[in-house]
Amino acid sequence: MQHNLVSDPDIFFRAPQSFNRFSDRQFLRYCLGGTLYMPSTRAVMDKIVARQMPDVLSMVMCFEDAIRAEDLGAGEANVIQQLGYLAEQVRTGALSNDDVPLIFLRVRSTEQFHSFAEKLTPELADILTGFVFPKFYSNNALDYLDLLAELNRKFDTPLYGMPILEGRAIAFRETRNAELTALLGILRDYHQYILNIRVGGTDFSSFFGVRRGIGSSIYDILPVRDALADILNFFGRAEEDYIVSAPVWEYFLAYKRDDLEKVMQIDLNRALRTNTAILNDAIDGLLREVALDKANGFTGKTVIHPSHLRYVNAMQAVTREEYEDACQILDTSGGVIKSTKSNKMNEINPHRSWARRISAMADAYGVVEDERKMLALFRAGLEPQMSAAE
Template identity: 40%
Template sequence: MRFFEKEIMNGQRDLFYRIPGEFSKYTNKNQLRYCVGAALYMPATREVIAEEIIAHKHPSLTTIVLDLEDALGDLQVSEGIEQLKRTLTTLKEAMEDGRIFVEKIPLLFVRVRSADQLHQLTEQLGNRQHFLTGYVLPKFTSDNGRDFLQLIKQQNQLGFQLYGMPILESGEILLKEKRLQELLQIRDLLQEFEEYILNVRIGSTDFCGLLGVRRSIHHTVYDIQPVRDCITDILNVFLRDSQFVLSGSVWEYFNQDLAIKGLEKEIELDRLNGLIGKTIIHPTHIKTVQAMYVVSHEDYLDAERILLQADGSIGVEKSAYGNKMNEIKPHYSWAQRTMMRAEAFGVFNKGVYFTDLLGVKVQNAV
């Protein structure tokens, strides 16, 4: 797979200074963790998922989460598991028939409800797990996390290349008096199982639910101050030394121009705060998320120069665009992350913005 492959093939190659790199579930984890991008949640009960993947219905879609948790009512869970098995079986048959190739299958994850369900599911899916990239682990805490991650480790030892994506969304994290200790314990646990962790995801909808609030179409999650403060602490604990890649919260609104404007505003704040990618619930969000993570020409040149000058010969220099100061040591980690993002999402040519890729002409795009 490649972000914007359709656009590049259809005449928009000149928008890119550097085109996105190819990736699949077998890409090295250090790069793959930047490639999750817009992760589209779908109820696992949905019957046409496999057919849509085979038909390449959404060319920009590179990550799918088959949801057995919040997207299903309690009475739908058994139905969801049975349909999940049928979905993966259909993909297996399509590969055997040559109708689809592994390189064209989106990164597939299953969001489970509990470690017990994950244990049962791995036994039921068996070899069909080869089509999965991993499992999304909801309401992840220091108490239940080890059970989740031990199961992921066991499946890898059995020959399945699978990752875990824990979601930080529990009351233990939201509540101020418990937060720091809980986050530090979770970080210690994730460091222990680091080779199996692809992304750490933030579940702001659950945080809002615990508070009894909800952002409007005109506001971002950062406007809800208790949730903003919680996200701030999560970033403070997990972004250090670029050890983990964290993704942005789900955006709930769609089918309106205002919904896309709100999404763009929230992604801009996500990106500014070091988050990579976003959980989404509607296909109209896919391309906006991907486009806004393409690296600007200016940032790319800055990052490239910072890494080239990291031999200790200088400490600071004027940027390539001549409009800012680049300090080698303070900006080094940013430069590394920027280059990883550039490999995943590509780099725009000078004077090109995400709006150009989306086909939207605006003044003073940033």
């Protein structure tokens, strides 16, 4: 698999690298990009095999909030059937491992995780990339993580965990620091199994009875912004070495192809800063929020519409100026030097962790000359697709 596939290779100054679920974890954790959430009752693997969803490189099949409690049995049966079908396609050579998306299962609870794990076979485990743990608290973390470690040993294949920090103990200020401190201490012992830390912007909003509008961002909701800032303060520290993914964008509206032809001359960076209309309310809101996600240190984003994946992944691409600054910093032992474009100071030691991040993002999403080339990525090979909730 490869992010930001294009028919015109000249879009890139440096093309993204390919990856699959067996790639080295240090690289793979940057590769999730836009992650599509869908109910576990959906049947999509035939579209994956037919390559009808080329932008779906990372997906979560949800046993929790996306389905009703009474549909859990049907969801589990469907997931087992879907994974089995995909495993058979790989076994027979109809599909290669490089064509299998990163597939995660969002479990409903620790109890459901344990019961579902008993239904896993080596063939099914070998198709999975891992599990998503909702409502991840310090008092249930070990139940999730111990079983995850056990499954890695049992099946001898990499199965990763992605905890979602979204509970009341984190949302509310009086308990937040103690809970985040406890979680960080627990997760350190399982660091090798954690691919991403995820955050629950929708759950945080619900605790305060608010919801961001289509033209605003999650960062406009002050109590949610505070919770997200503190999560980054704990898990975004360079020395802790975690990748934190941005909150879900919860609107469906996608694009019309004619719209994309009209925006190729837009100064994207300026448009995002000045709230200039770009495509439509939902895409413009998504792009502005992704720009804020990146500025604050989030990598990738959860979406619920396949057509949004291209926008998220294009926005993860690195500009040539960023890439050359990062290379300069990583190739210099210390001190202060003028940037390659002579427009900023590169202070080697303080900027080194940023440079490592930019280098990893360049590997995963590619290097483009400037923001205008990101606009070219928006339209490259994208066709309208069905919503994950449809």
